[in-house]
Amino acid sequence: MGIHKDGGRLFVRIFNSLTFTNIDANPKAAANIVDDPALFVKSALSDVEPERFKFIDGFPVLEQALGWVIFDCECRRGENISVVELSPVRGEINRRAIEPVNRGFNAVIEAAVHATRYVGLKEQEYLRHIEYSNTIVQKCGGAREKEAMRLLYELIGYPE
Ligand SMILES: Cc1cc2nc3c(=O)[nH]c(=O)nc-3n(C[C@H](O)[C@H](O)[C@H](O)COP(=O)(O)O)c2cc1C
Structure with a gap:
């Protein structure tokens, strides 16, 4: 939130x-x-x-x-x-981590916001935002971000 x-x-x-x-x-x-x-x-x-x-x-x-x-x-x-x-x-x-800015991580967060809207409203526009975020995750993200995107697609019931 x-x-x-x-x-x-x-x-x-x-x-x-x-x-x-x-x-x-x-x-x-x-x-x-x-x-x-x-x-x-x-x-x-x-x-x-x-x-x-x-x-x-x-x-x-x-x-x-x-x-x-x-x-x-x-x-x-x-x-x-x-x-x-x-x-x-x-x-x-509990922990103070140094978290360098990472476009891949930020793109997962954007995709997650759009995914919550897609799940509620089922509008294709949100899927397009998710797809765009995914291109950034695949380019700039690490293993954690790619796994998060895989999970996101699974949870919205959409093939990556
Ligand atoms: C980064 C991020 C920020 C969000 N901010 C809000 C918010 O401010 N208000 C809101 O109602 N939902 C927000 N959402 C969507 C909720 O997370 C989502 O609707 C909620 O988890 C649904 O879970 P529930 O059905 O168990 O309540 C946000 C989602 C993400 C990923």
């Missing part, structure tokens, strides 16, 4: 989804900061395996995250999109 900062306050804008239903029912959320492209793809398009989480004060965070923040949430429900204000409760930094 994209976290927005406005006047020192933090927000996410969430489309109606399971994630929103969960936050609405139990107004807590964790932001896991990760650098594994396949994990981005998996969490955007399916569910991350339960064994990859550990529990902090009863709330799940990803074990392999670079860091995480747990938030209390306040939801303002909209028709299609809801705004959730995030108030940090607790956070931890």
Whole structure:
């Protein structure tokens, strides 16, 4: 999710989804900061395996995250999109990795965004964006990025 900062306050804008239903029912959320492209793809398009989480004060965070923040949430429900204000409760930094800019990694993230839209709306335009991102992944990405793209195509049910 994209976290927005406005006047020192933090927000996410969430489309109606399971994630929103969960936050609405139990107004807590964790932001896991990760650098594994396949994990981005998996969490955007399916569910991350339960064994990859550990529990902090009863709330799940990803074990392999670079860091995480747990938030209390306040939801303002909209028709299609809801705004959730995030108030940090607790956070931890596990690892400070030097992550050089990599077009391949960035292209996986772009493809993952388009893939979540493709899955919801099934519009060909999103597939074209994914295909374009894939050309960059194949040119500039490493093994991790290529594996993430393979997973992405598998999860949207489309042959690479
Ligand atoms: C980089 C990235 C940023 C995203 N940002 C948002 C966002 O700000 N709001 C949102 O509703 N969905 C966002 N999405 C899409 C959600 O990840 C996706 O719809 C959600 O994971 C669906 O899972 P769910 O059905 O389990 O809720 C983003 C996806 C990616 C890959």
